Amino acid sequence: MTTYQETVAVQATIAEQAWGRMFGAAMGVIADCFARREPRGTAAELTTGLLLELDTRNCWTLAEALGHRGPHRLQHLLSRARFDHELARERISRLVIDELAEEEAVLVVDETGDAKSSTDCVGAGPQYSGALGGVGLCQVAVHLAAVTATTRVLIDRALYLPADWAADEERRTLAGVPDEVVFATKPQQAVTMVAAALAAGIRASWFAADEVYGGRELRRQVRTLNLGYTIGVASTHPVTDGAGRRWQARQLLNKVRPEQWMRLATGHGTKGTREYDWAWLDIRADDTPDSQQAGTAVLVARRHRYTGETSYFRCWAPGPATLATLVDIICRRWKIEETFQLAKGHAGLDQGQVTCWNSWMRWSLFSLIATTVLALTLATADEQTGAVRPLRLIPLTCPELVRLLRVLVLPTPARDRDHVLHWTAWRRHHQAVATDCHQRRHRLQDTP
Known part of the structure; x- marks a missing residue:
């Protein structure tokens, strides 16, 4: 046990140093995206605040934990501060690309949804979301991740605007949606982000996605970008065999003989090695x-x-490809799900409670920055200690890394008596004013 504790102590020291370097680099590359130093400092506070141990993460809870007297500084940063968030996103992407320069990445696209209570939230409407397990009132965003053999990190995102939402001028104006933003399908958003990542210099030869992105036009555009692909398709997806006959995917599978199935390991889980049977057909x-x-x-x-x-x-x-290579690319697509869990569970990706375009873009950006710094810190710590790690000690995980950072680096949430009493009074007063405003509005609407 002493050996394990010594190894963990070494990893903690390395992680602390790596966090300082990566967080400083992230804040440094976006520094000139702010017009004033005050919002720049607030941005650093918000990014670290997202990783604090809180039940929920929004402007109110973060401001209280960070010791602010109200949520106004965070709200100003998200909605009104002079801040070029698109340039900042590009800078963070380039930082990731520079850090991954020695590794070949697979570009993985997937979407995730956040439940909402009103269609007033930008992009919110009844739509399907795997995170909700069906159709519900939600926002859906398409994300692009770079997945290497050692690292998985989000590098871009795009908010999906349903066709009716994108065409509603009144809602667009109220939410502050820029005029140049028009309706685009999820595959179109995916191709745009992939092309931008390649133009920025990322080393990638493969693209992976699920069946939402299995359309012919997207596959053709991916090939135009000189990428190979592995894309999930439905069992009814039409394919053409070598003789020119058309089949559904499940029908073509009947051509596979029992001895042609190959069992391959696809990773390790809490219950051991994951193994599936695999087969392919030209x-x-x-x-x-x-x-x-x-x-x-x-x-x-x-x-x-x-x-x-x-x-x-x-x-x-x-060119020629082996089944093992294709299986490896297919399995890397699953890593984006783990990245979503990290971003939502530890960086508040789905907890912003924002309604306008700027606010959504900036909240998702700071969540992306926090997740990026975590992922790169984890990769650095594991790389420097992997060779000396005891056999009966699993690699450092992101949840364990967050626990270490909360003790070693991140600020402790403010919980002194006077501060808690101030926030209790502030919340109750604000909620009383809001209740009165709602009641007055209802009375006005009910008056003939």
Whole structure:
């Protein structure tokens, strides 16, 4: 046990130093995106505040924990401060790309939804969200992650505006949506973000996504960007075999003989190694851009070893590819789900309670920065201690890293008696004023 504690102590010291370096670098690259130093300082407070141990994270709870006398500084930063958040997002992306310069990344796209109580929130409407488990009133945002062998980090995001929301001029004006922002499908948003990441210099040869992004047009555009892809498709997805016959994916799978299934490990979980049965079949590419070679197009099937549940993936590579390579890319797509859990559980990605365009963009940006610094800190700490880590000690995880940082680096939430009493009085007074305003509005509406 002493050996384990010594190793953990070394990792804690390395993590503390890595956090200081990465957090300083992140704040440094966005420093000139602010017109004044006051909001720049508030931005650093907000980013660290998102990682504090709080039940909920919004301007009220963060301001109280940070020792502010009210939420006004944080609200001003999110809504009205002179701050070029788009430039800041580009700077953070370039920082990530520089940190990952020695590694080959897979670009992974997925969306996540946040439940809302009103369609007044920018982009909110009845729509499907996997996070909600069905259709509900929510905001949906498409995210782009870079996943390497050692690191997974979000590098971009785009808020999805449903067609009716994007066409409603009154709601757009009230929410402050810029005129240049028009309706775009999720695949269109995904391609835009991927192209921007490649233009910024990220090293990537593969793109991965789920079946939302399995359309032909997106696949053709991904190929135009010189990327291979592994994209989940439905069991009814149409494919063409080598003889030119059309099949649904589940029908084509009947051609696989029992001995052609191959069992491969796809990672490690709390219950041991995850293993699935895999098979592939050659198909004809239907998305070849002009003046490009056909490449290697295959349909890959994954079968659960106990339940027999089968998933399908349409894959393309510019040259020869092995099943093991495609399985590795497919499995890296799952890492974005872990990144969402980190961003929501430790950086408040889905807790902002913001309603306007600027506020959403900035809240999601600071959550992205906090998650990015965590991911890069974790990669640095594990890289420097991995060779000497005892065999019966798992690698440092993000939840454990956050626990260490809360003790070693992050500020302690303000909880002295006078401060707590001040905030209790402030909240109750604000809520009383809000209640009175609502009642007055209802009475005015009820008056003939």
